[in-house]
Amino acid sequence: MTRRSWLPKAIIGPLAVAAGITYGLDGGGPGVQVARHVMGALLQLLAPLVAGLGCLTAARAYARGDRERAVWMTGAWATLAWAAGRAVFTGHEWIAGKALPFPSLADGFFVAFYLLLGTALCLEARLVWPVVERPVRRNLAVYGGLAWALALSMVLVSVAQSQASVLEKALAAFYPAAAVLLVPAGLLPAAGFRGGTSAYPWLAVAMAAVCLAAASFGFTSLIRHGLHPAVHRADALWVAGFVFLAVGGFWQRAALEEA
Amino acid sequence: MENVKGYRTVETLRIQCNEAIQAGAALFAGMCGDEVDLDLLVAYLAARGFDGGVIVGDQEADGVLWFQEGTPREVWVFEAGDIPEVLLNGPGRNRLRDLAARGGQVSVVACEPPTVPPEFLDSSDEQEPQPAVATEPPAHPWPVILEHVAVRVARSRGPRLAAQFAAALNRALERHGGGMDGERVHAPQLPESTWRVIVEAACAPVVAIAGRAFTDRTIAASEREVAGGGDEAQSAQAAVGTEGEGTP
DSSP, X not given: OOHHHHHHHHHHHHHXXXXXXXXXXXXXXXXXXXXXHHHHXXXXXXXXXXXXXXXXXXXXXXXXXXXXXXXHHHXXXXXXXXXXXXXXXXXXXXXXXXXXXXXXXXXXXXXXXXXXXXXXXXXXXXXXXXXXXXXHHHXXXXXXXXXXXXXXXXXXXXXXXXXXXXXXXXXXXXHHHHHHHHHHHHHHHHHHTTTSTTHHHHHHHHHHHHHHHHHHHHHXXXXXXXXXXXXXXXXXXXHHHHHHHHHHHHHHHHHHHTO | OHHHHHHHHHHHHHHHHHHHHHHXXXXXXXXXXXXXXXXXXXXXXXXXXXXXXXXXXXXXXXXXXXXXTTEEXXXXXXXXXXXXXXXXXXXXXXXXXXHHHTXXXXXXXXXXXXXXXXXXXXXXXXXXXXXXXXXXXXXXXXXXXXXXXXXXXXXXXXXXXXXXXXXXXXXXXXTTTOEEETXXXXXXXOOHHHHHHHXXXXXXXHHHHHHHHHHHHHHHHHHHHHHTTTHHHHHHHHHHTOOOTTOO
């Protein structure tokens, strides 16, 4: 087994196990709750950093100036933005003593994450657009449009009735709606490279988008009902999303090296 | 007389290859044809320098695609009681797909390719591998197209895959007295069917990584670029910063 083949497993494996323990177990005394809170915050910070490492690993498989390198580098910057947002969010929680720092400066980084990841996927979609058959493109566009409209309407219906500020409502609508749009954008390259090993990393990226969309829905839903605790099982979806993103990046590199 | 001898040599080789494949050790046998992606299987075997054959057969016919050092060669289709029908790789593979789609079973058999029997060679000079002679004009300017394909693969899939493509192309060309000199492809005049085999062998690593659709569209886009004025068209595209439909 080469160093490069076990390194991703050695990084992602413990992260997944720690997430399973943190978000899978219930109960325990106050000490256990504090430990879970710390572990949860740590995982939410580490997961995007690992995803960024995966994106960086994939980007380094390409030469400077290659389009694919730009795609993965933009993805790496996106994850870095999310990690920065999580650091600010946790800082507000722990240092400023806010139970739920939403909206806050952290949301600026989270919005940047979605915009950068969307840009990366748009760059990739532009690359593979010509090699995807017209019916597949049409189906993905229709699916993307319907899912986006459904997600937006669901969120809008719920946030419109709340007493939240306009910014809060806008952010609550933006996160899930943006994440849903990333799913077909991730599936398009998978369709373009189908039959080749490059398709699988993009399926992992599409899965990451599914997890992030579900996590966004969970987050906004919990906030709306005033149920957002320090650690909730729905938070595991954020970690899962970034783990899938990391898997996509590492897999892309491995696929190119096995050529 | 030479033509008759040459013909017999080719026929004997086909028979020997088929016998070797039929008697070889099956790596996989009896796979359900409609569940096997034949293109992916061929690309996989080609990327690993496979020697042997892929057999697709049902109760009415058997089709054999044989590989030599990873290069997919001819396809022979054996209908009941008939002389084998010999097809080139492209149309032959379509025939195998048809056989697979109608319920045929797929087997992969590894075997050593037989050597040329000495009684079919008249002199020591003929023991040297002879480059193919063009009996039909190539329909495309393949050397230039393949140079463009290499550039496009490097640009959108990275230098590693482009290096694999170049290595596979070089190996395929060497058998016909050609090769690559840096980024330039040089080859003697070859028939279109030989170029098809070379292109297939060169693109095998690209198919394995990026899939058949990407590879076919890349070749098609390169063809259009060459047909549309080559470097001038490329410069014009670079100047406006846009690329047309079908340009990976």
